[in-house]
Amino acid sequence: MAAIRMEHVTVEIPIFNAKERSLRSNIVSAATGGRIKSEGGKKRNVRAIDDLNLHLENGTRVGLIGHNGAGKSTILRVIAGIYEPTAGTVDVQGSVATMFDIGFGMDEDATGWENINLRGRILGHSPREIKARANDIAEASELGEYLDMPIRTYSSGMTTRLAFAISTSIDPDILLVDEGIGAGDAAFLARAKVRMQQFVGGANLLVVASHSDDLLREWCTTGIWMEHGKMRMHGEIEDVLRAYHDAVD
């Protein structure tokens, strides 16, 4: 059973300028009684999530809607366990897989097969699991003999196909997706859609952040409208999309 419970979650992300990134300036400003520091302004935090309460039960397929910087990606990163919230509690039940940056964990100079191993390992598979899935991944990537060549010789579409095939080879309880999937030729995109639907359909709990209304309508049943780190609306996907567009347009 998959479930996500967030209670009074607040996330503050520090924003540093060049001066705050420097130990020397920090020491100088401390030694001069903060005189220099006051010129540079005080330490800034962006409140990316502001006192969020959210319960997502098994079977939920929710889309996160909102402007850039509304807190969508931050919520995904908190659920994934990448960002620890500044305050509040998070309880996640079930295995979590993420699809944030499709090209993540790929090595330009390694061959396709080596990348299946590398990326699979980073995603948390054991060498044995990767061995068992390697052929399935190779088939899904449709790269054939290209898998024996370093991926720097691939076109960007080919790299995406491989990364996509690796990412969708697992079977998580909770799937977190940020934005759409990348490029690829038309024939691949059609097949990728089928595989993505199987992948998305296989997860017991889906959270997607996207700016594409079509994608959200297709995958999600409910929607959450985020604004300045606060949840503005939570309901049926159509209702939320309509309310969001009424307010924005």
Next chain:
Amino acid sequence: MAEIKRGVSSAVPVNSRYGAGGVIAKAFRDMKDGLAMVSLWSFLGWRHVARNYSRSVLGPLWLTLSMGVMVLSLGLLYSQIYKINVAEYLPFLAVGFILWNLIGGSITESCHVFSGSGHFIRQTNLPLTIYSLRTVCTQLIIFAHNFIIYIVVALIFQIWPGPVILLLLPALLIIAINCLFAGMILGPLCARYRDVPLIIASLVQVAFFLTPILWRADLLPERAYFVRFNPFYHFLEIARAPLLGGPIHISSWIVCLMITAVHGTVAFWIFARVRSRIAYWV
């Protein structure tokens, strides 16, 4: 304080950045889970070495070759300057260089433990200790390559230290553990303050000249305290003596163990305090 509980995961990494308990318990769990993922961090450590040289024939041996040339030329030159027999000076210099490459390299690389893996840290929830261990592993792999220089030098100059060479293993273990601790201190510090790696690099450079690598400690008997208060001397000495068959200084071992204990305590304390902020800094 934020508290996060996690269910058991099967197909994907067990999330060990989180869990119930205070910062100490979380840091401890991070280290425990990170250590358990031996195959992952050793794999990443190996890839890090291999990646830089995947398109050259000699691979990482380029580093070894350039160090070998440097040891040879400096050995010939300085043995003339110091008026010491080459057969005595060159092995000393070679071993000093190889070991300093490990110790100094560990410190400078510790600065980039987290900032250099920012992309990984923002994409996955692997235990942060993975990245420190990867650096330790990379340094040991580079050391293994450079060790070829020692073997060549030992063959040419007929050096066979005898069973005492077995002490090299615990010495390397102590150095590796200190490399891990250095990453837990310098990693977060350098992720937060981006000018620290530059400061550290200059300090390591100064330490290189103040440590008996190019020169022998017995050349300045009057100022022995100057060497004895240099921690790098002791770390160098516990590994150098087994390789050259020199006398074993129990005092150096004791100093190293004491430094390791203090270093570990400070490292764990800092890591526990800042661990949850690292993902925001990288």
